[in-house]
Amino acid sequence: MHHATALAHPNIAFIKYWGDLDPCLRLPANGSLSMNLDGLETRTQVSFDAALPADSLSVNGQEVSGAGLARVSELLERVRQRAGMRLPARVESENNFPMGAGIASSASAFAALALAASHAAGLRLSEAELSRLARTGSGSACRSVPGGFVEWQAGQQDEESYAFSIAAPEHWRLVDCIVLVSQAHKLVGSTEGHALALTSPLQAGRVADAPRRLDICRRAVCERDFAALAEVVELDSNLMHAVMITSTPPLFYWQPATLAVMRAVQAWRAQGLPACYTIDAGPNVHVLCPEEAVGEVASRLRRLKGVKQVLTVAPGGAARLAG
Numbered sequence: 001m002h003h004a005t006a007l008a009h010p011n012i013a014f015i016k017y018w019g020d021l022d023p024c025l026r027l028p029a030n031g032s033l034s035m036n037l038d039g040l041e042t043r044t045q046v047s048f049d050a051a052l053p054a055d056s057l058s059v060n061g062q063e064v065s066g067a068g069l070a071r072v073s074e075l076l077e078r079v080r081q082r083a084g085m086r087l088p089a090r091v092e093s094e095n096n097f098p099m100g101a102g103i104a105s106s107a108s109a110f111a112a113l114a115l116a117a118s119h120a121a122g123l124r125l126s127e128a129e130l131s132r133l134a135r136t137g138s139g140s141a142c143r144s145v146p147g148g149f150v151e152w153q154a155g156q157q158d159e160e161s162y163a164f165s166i167a168a169p170e171h172w173r174l175v176d177c178i179v180l181v182s183q184a185h186k187l188v189g190s191t192e193g194h195a196l197a198l199t200s201p202l203q204a205g206r207v208a209d210a211p212r213r214l215d216i217c218r219r220a221v222c223e224r225d226f227a228a229l230a231e232v233v234e235l236d237s238n239l240m241h242a243v244m245i246t247s248t249p250p251l252f253y254w255q256p257a258t259l260a261v262m263r264a265v266q267a268w269r270a271q272g273l274p275a276c277y278t279i280d281a282g283p284n285v286h287v288l289c290p291e292e293a294v295g296e297v298a299s300r301l302r303r304l305k306g307v308k309q310v311l312t313v314a315p316g317g318a319a320r321l322a323g
């Protein structure tokens with residue numbers, strides 16, 4: 001039996017990935033940039049074992065079959081082919097954050113799976129190779145392989161499409177205040193969402209302008225320029241949601257409380273409080289602020305109507321093997 005356990009953090013994108021050039025390989029339509037989320041993590045154990053009848057998967061102690069297992073088996077198959085072995089695997093994955101609590105678990109899940117499975121199979125992959133492998137399970141998972149502030153270069157083919165760190169977690173004490181307004185499970189997952197992106201007439205414009213936004217964002221992170229970061233992060237999130245709501249069929253992820261948080265954050269920033277929002281494929285809002293402002297920002301957020309919970313999260317490190 002060959003086994004390994006790995007841990008990975010989820011990440012929040014400052015510049016979003018939305019839409020694929022190649023949905024099978026999950027080559028993205030545009031480059032993206034994110035921050036890993038410290039304290040939140042997925043721990044995944046992979047055991048390749050000749051005694052097993054087939055691949056199996058449990059997530060937080062619950063057996064998973066069907067499409068969820070098939071997606072994991074696909075990544076395991078890539079690993080088996082590369083390692084030249086055929087053993088079935090048992091995968092056991094645990095998140096220390098609640099599923100459906102508005103924090104995407106697929107990024108941390110596939111980053112941890114790529115690291116644990118490749119190691120268990122005897123492969124010793126470079127960070128870029130691991131990032132590419134994680135990407136095939138969930139695009140944004142490639143950004144959970146390196147640590148801190150991470151850029152995913154889009155690339156035109158598999159070899160060119162991976163993520164790398166542009167700054168360590170200690171570089172900038174930014175905080176992500178994760179504002180939970182709904183615990184409901186999302187209606188349309190991101191894999192389906194990416195496939196709809198090109199049905200929006202706005203996607204071409206969003207993608208064409210993405211390199212410019214990425215440059216501004218990268219510079220803002222490197223120079224710790226919060227004012228510049230705030231403008232480009234909100235613009236990028238608004239552009240992605242404009243594409244979502246103008247797709248066929250349209251995807252509306254916001255709840256009334258989502259918009260209330262967005263408007264409050266904009267008003268506070270206009271008054272001089274450094275904070276900005278970004279929203280993924282769901283109703284919850286990520287409010288970014290420098291560490292000095294987190295006390296004020298989080299307490300104001302908690303007083304807003306419709307806000308159920310606020311988690312405050314610092315920049316996190318790279319995916320790693322346990323023990």
Ligand code: PMV
Pocket residue numbers: 012013015016017018032104106107138139140141190191194279280281
């Ligand atoms: O990796 P996926 O397929 O779950 O897509 C992630 C999509 C967003 O979270 C909305 C944006 C992003 O870049 O993380």
